Amino acid sequence: MSVAVIADIVGSRGLADRAVAQRIIDQSVLTVEQDFPSAERPLQPTVGDELQGVYPTVTAAMSGLLLLRLVLPEGIDCRYGIGIGALIEVPSRVGALAEGPGWWAAREAIDIVHARQARSVRGSRTWIVAADEADAVGTHVANAYVLARDQVISEMSERTRRLTYGRLLGRTQGELARSEGITQSAVSQALATAGAGALIEGFAQLQIAGTAAGES
Structure with missing residues (x-):
């Protein structure tokens, strides 16, 4: 089952040059994919300060996003919501639209990152949510890991x-x-x-x- 990832840029409205920041993020995504290919569809800008991508597994997503956090330069950072669940595409006149439980879970995950970062865990950048309760047990262990690693990276x-x-x-x-x-x-x-x-x-x-x- 593929894994959906939604990312958004931390403090995008306060960036001195939003266009330059976007180019740096896009190049950083390409650098990671060249050095350590892990995504089915690497993160791509969608609308506003958001990006979306698809990974083949949760471990692939956690690996790729760890590398991306490390390669981004000082002052440019993203939050990441990882969603486990079915991904579907809805046809439209402008192309296929991403839909399904995996994307809803990724949206919920990034909302949780926002909330945690605003409260007690300021270094939090990543969270994982499973659409199906049967897949949720492992996410608790994974989230304990990403909480700790994000805090370490945020202080580097x-x-x-x-x-x-x-x-x-x-x-x-x-x-x-x-x-x-x-x-x-x-x-x-x-x-x-x-x-x-x-x-x-x-x-x-x-x-x-x-x-x-x-x-x-």
Whole structure:
């Protein structure tokens, strides 16, 4: 069953240049898909500050969105609602319209992110909702994970996010040090101080879970 994702831009009305921000987000989506293809249909702008995409599985969505959060530069961020449920297309004169329980669940999920971010969990950026109660049990565990990882990422500097992104893709600390113009020990210290090890291990566990479920 495919998974729907709705994203919206955090603080879009306050951005100095909305058009530039959109181009950066679009390029970031393409970068992630080139480095780690995971989406059936990568996130695409729809209307206003919203984007929509489709992933083959929840683990693929969580993996791709983790990388996207890390690759976005300082000052540009998105919220993500992941919806598990049937996806259908309604024909219209302007093309197929996305519809179905998976999209309704994704809409509910992003509303929850808004509410949590506005209250006690300011670092929250991702939430998962299942349209069918039978699929909901696993979402509680997944949401516990994304809450923690989002908080870690939200507190990272832009450079540390870049370093973490590189490590998730298998780049060595030496390679990252050369690309950033810093020492390998500086890379190691930055990753350790920011808690990047937890993100790296969590990403690895997602890939193991996907493989065990026959997703690759």
